[in-house]
């Protein structure tokens with residue numbers, strides 16, 4: 001009777017598409033919103049990922065997330081270096097500084113200062129120039145998006161496009177001259193300011209004079225020593241917070257989950273997709289059953305038992321569920337592919353596929369249950385009613 | 387108490403629909419014995435309880451009081467699942483409104499009772515086709531019902547009612563959706579393919595011109611059988 005169930009369903013084009021539209025919509029909305037959410041949230045720790053390989057991040061114990069800078073005294077670096085199990089420890093400056101552009105305007109930039117000799121923590125990808133060029137006098141590396149947009153030079157002739165900042169161009173950071181020696185690519189973060197990499201010493205010169213300027217200490221554990229163990233020792237001997245890279249990412253993620261409206265907003269969108277999908281799909285699926293009730297009753301009269309009817313309805317629900325889910329996920333992926341090179345956030349993980357799959361399964365199960373109830377309650381005797 | 391030869395044997399069967407104000411008594415104590423192998427026609431004015439009676443006899447509706455045995459078995463006393471299975475094996479149905487599945491081909495529609503009884507799809511559809519040959523529309527086996535005329539659709543329905551070789555076939559006004567000419571031809575066909583020594587037919591009808599096909603005619607009025615008389619089929623043969 002399997003093919004009878006299938007043909008009953010797909011033969012009724014209009015209604016079949018109606019059910020599919022509901023489920024596709026639900027699947028699309030859930031998948032797409034969840035992907036944007038995950039993509040957006042991943043930006044919270046984008047800079048931690050970009051900084052790459054150090055095992056451990058050391059910072060003030062009150063720091064709650066990556067952009068929450070609570071500077072340390074430079075002497076802390078030496079104390080951390082003295083902790084047993086630390087292979088090396090390097091300073092990292094991170095701060096928002098005003099840059100004066102060629103046209104005289106000011107632009108706040110996210111300035112990253114790397115250890116002068118090792119340049120540990122540099123950008124993930126150089127597009128032009130080399131990281132070591134930072135050692136040249138006044139050298140800075142600018143991120144490509146910033147160079148193209150907020151740091152761009154005015155057009156040569158009025159009405160033309162503005163000219164991207166390029167190697168050899170200069171800008172002024174806090175009255176200090178800076179020369180662009182490279183263009184890099186960085187992962188997008190919540191901070192929309194252009195990113196400028198330079199050496200630690202130069203960064204602290206750019207920064208307004210303060211007693212404490214050291215933002216983070218990047219630490220590598222000795223080979224064979226567990227980073228978690230080194231973290232514990234650093235905490236014990238210095239009183240500073242020490243997190244493994246993953247822990248620091250989680251800390252940052254959790255901060256944004258807890259203290260911003262982002263999860264709630266997306267939660268609402270996902271829930272809405274679920275509810276609307278349930279309403280449309282459940283309604284159309286049930287309508288389909290009700291419209292076919294005479295046929296179901298005829299099957300009952302002709303000897304189709306409850307188990308057989310249950311299987312028929314489950315097959316129908318399974319088909320619309322699979323097709324609807326697949327279409328929704330497909331369209332969501334297309335959307336993701338389409339916005340790939342834009343600034344929009346989108347990260348479709350397998351967990352999201354599971355979540356939308358489970359949601360669609362729930363919608364279909366509820367619809368099937370409702371329909372099953374209708375069919376089981378139908379009196380076979382109605383087949384004789386004209 | 388009933389002879390083994392009885393296909394259906396009803397004694398004192400009553401049936402009431404609804405309750406309170408909207409209470410309708412459809413059967414007021416029906417006594418009827420349908421002999422195995424006969425074609426019994428059930429006639430009577432509209433609302434007298436014909437459909438109710440054959441629904442009870444076919445085990446798709448429970449009566450209130452009295453007893454109704456089908457081939458010696460009390461369907462009402464059976465568990466639901468056994469009764470459904472028994473219906474699938476031993477009873478064929480022809481409905482006034484044909485009730486064919488609109489998205490299945492004629493042959494597939496005919497195959498449904500076989501599928502319900504667990505036969506594989508291919509064999510069932512092949513047999514459905516063969517059955518369509520017997521009702522003379524074998525060439526239309528691929529068509530969906532909406533491409534067939536009313537008379538052709540009722541032939542498909544008759545093929546479906548007979549395909550699993552049931553011992554009892556119940557038909558509720560099989561010709562009333564058809565014009566007289568077509569109805570007559572459909573009844574001709576019924577007599578040709580449906581009647582047999584091992585098959586009992588109960589046909590509800592208004593159509594006086596098909597009485598000639600009956601072995602016996604039972605006349606109902608107001609929830610009771612008021613008259614049973616011999617038909618003319620045997621004389622005609």
Ligand SMILES: Nc1ncnc2c1ncn2[C@@H]1O[C@H](COP(=O)(O)OP(=O)(O)OP(=O)(O)O)[C@@H](O)[C@H]1O
Pocket residue numbers: 403404410411412430431432433434435436437438439
């Ligand atoms: N499901 C139902 N609920 C309430 N009353 C019903 C129901 N089915 C039938 N009746 C009533 O029971 C009585 C007998 O109905 P039934 O359908 O058996 O008559 P019938 O002889 O088949 O009539 P017709 O020739 O018009 O088909 C009628 O008064 C009818 O209104």
Ligand SMILES: [Mg+2]
Pocket residue numbers: 436437438558
């Ligand atoms: Mg009737």
